[in-house]
Amino acid sequence: MLYNDALRGLTYDPSLHDDLPAVQAANVDGRHYQVAKADLSTLNIAPHFRGISMAYIGTEDHPHLAGINPKFHFDDLDLDRLINVTIAREWSRADGDPRRGILIMGDKGVGKTQYLRQRLARQGIPSAVISWRPEMDAVDAIYSKTLIGGDVSIEKGVLWQAAEGGYPVVIEEIDVARPAQLVALNEIIDTGTITIPETGEVIHARRGFCVFANCNSSFTEDRHGGFAGTRSQNISVLDRFFKYTMEAPTDDAQAKFVKAMYPDVTDEDAGRYAAFMGMVRKASSPDGSGASVQGSVHRVSLGFSRRNLIDWVDMTRSFAYLEAQHISVPKYALGPIYTNVLPANERASVEHLFDLAFGVTA
Template sequence: MTTQATQAAAAPTKSRKKASQEPATAAAAAAPVEQQASPQWVHFDGFACFGIERMRGAKILGLSEPSVFTPAKDPTYKWPIDNLRDLLHFYMAGGNAFCAMGHPGTGKTMGVQQFHASLNLPLLSMSANPRTQAYHLIGRLVPNKDGGVSWVDGPVLMAARLGMSVLIDEYNVIDPGEMTGLNLLLEGRPYLVPETGELVVPRHGFRVYATCNPKDDKGLVQGRHTQDNANDERFEFSWFGYLPQEIEVQLITEMIAPYQPSLPANVLAEKFVAVANQVRKLYAGVTDDSGALDKTISTRVLRRWVSKAMSASTQGSLVESPMHYGLERAWSLSCSDEVRVAVHELVTQTFGGGDYKSSKDNLHTMQPAGA
């Protein structure tokens, strides 16, 4: 049986019952925020924004106040200078589409978010999956309360309408045929909505950001596509690698310091980072070892490992080997047994202490808490 909404969708546009061309709910909600906050365009000092000495005195245009769409600022974030340079050049040149590429956990998404947070810029974000289609990004007709259908913007068209940035995370898991539907918007050109006949002219400030893990022949990252050449040509690209060792050591030192460990915080931090970098080299296949690991320790995983290990070190006899305990909970229990054992042997060599004893080797549960 054909429903009234289906009949309305199948009918010519002029006979549809109240086929609305109004922006989506989030877009409508933006108007009061904009009126209330009334942010102004102002020039920020580059050092004040990004904490990089060589940028002191540089004037960068941003908004005086954040909005509900502005990502939260992470005061611990460390800027990879090459990626910040690329983001700045893209932004200041008025680019339309920017793709951050790199291995998992290299800070692609965080980099885009923190760039917007530093300048109080609004950013819509969505995470793609293999079932994402063009209409999820651009918009579609949905049933309304009056029995007809209304147009609802997807995040890309919404951002174009409002003049803000949009981030599509995991962009290259989407089928390439679907992404060709974005080509006009990726160039910042007007987009004609076929379903309503509305012409949406992107406002100043509209930009599309995408993050991609590289597609490789080792299959370490699954389900990635090579996008259509015409789609790729719309983007500028930046390669995001892991943080330089000295910066990552500084980041981890700051995490360790409040725990007041027996060893100096920077010495422990160097050991954590040394293990992570060795695993990364094995993962990327850049060492002389015969086989690359199938998982890596990203900065995200490293921070989780440090947090778990240092917290466990304050629990006395409750945790026998905090470094091993922390790594298991942060990462290694998800690895194959071969990888897990090999990496924990590296941890033992780096930090010293007893042999690794995995909780996974226990067939039964541990002793009851009261034992």
């Protein structure tokens, strides 16, 4: 696991946290790490972003800490601001104030989960991830029961572990849940209080616990009608989150993202990667409109995400030796990343879009 080396130089000084009694209390409550103020500019988060937030010190071996991608480029200033405010609020709120995480909405592939987890990881903050399934009950996220020799053994689930540990939970695809099951989590999301009916045990989450979530729909409706399995959710759940819609980046922003992660990629190639991704995103639009190029409409069933983009550039670099054999390396690398899973007609469409983006002529 890659760890943010900038965290190693941080220390907790109680005298610098007189204004944050919750931070002082957290550092004597038995958790296996410390919490301290940190200047974001020293944590390699975003060149455009400055400010003070919280960092967790000593979480390098934590099982729920995401490994960082040191090349990852944070380019959504509004989301950066909201994440910072949300984390700061958790450590400054009054004890009776509700906890709040962020619901990040947006089309598949814009990088919702990756952006949030990379941001938290840069600050040393673990985040337990739940990928919600349509058949899940709320209790499945809290604990599980196993019958052993006639006795019932209760195993802590993700929400329980994070509540006791004092760190966030991220619920992926929250909009595929049955609405009543999410409503059953309202008390946990709001107050961090978990009651185990079988034992009567009540768990009060440590400071730092809050719930983040993401979804492809708009939570209360699927405007495109293309996100199979999503459900309109109860407004009472929505009210327990700050809301953010993550838009697909423009081609220019996507090119800057590529350049930031791969400085040795030429400006021209960064623009080509971005242009291709923009065309494929239109071709795979949930509303079925497709990408209209040179009088033809191209449609594909599979989107192309930022995760795919990163893998693609990496794969292109790995196959660079094929250039000597007069092989189009980016097109070749696109196979194992994306096109090999497409039906023949869609593969032909994608390869045509590639030729247009990369200036390939017959």
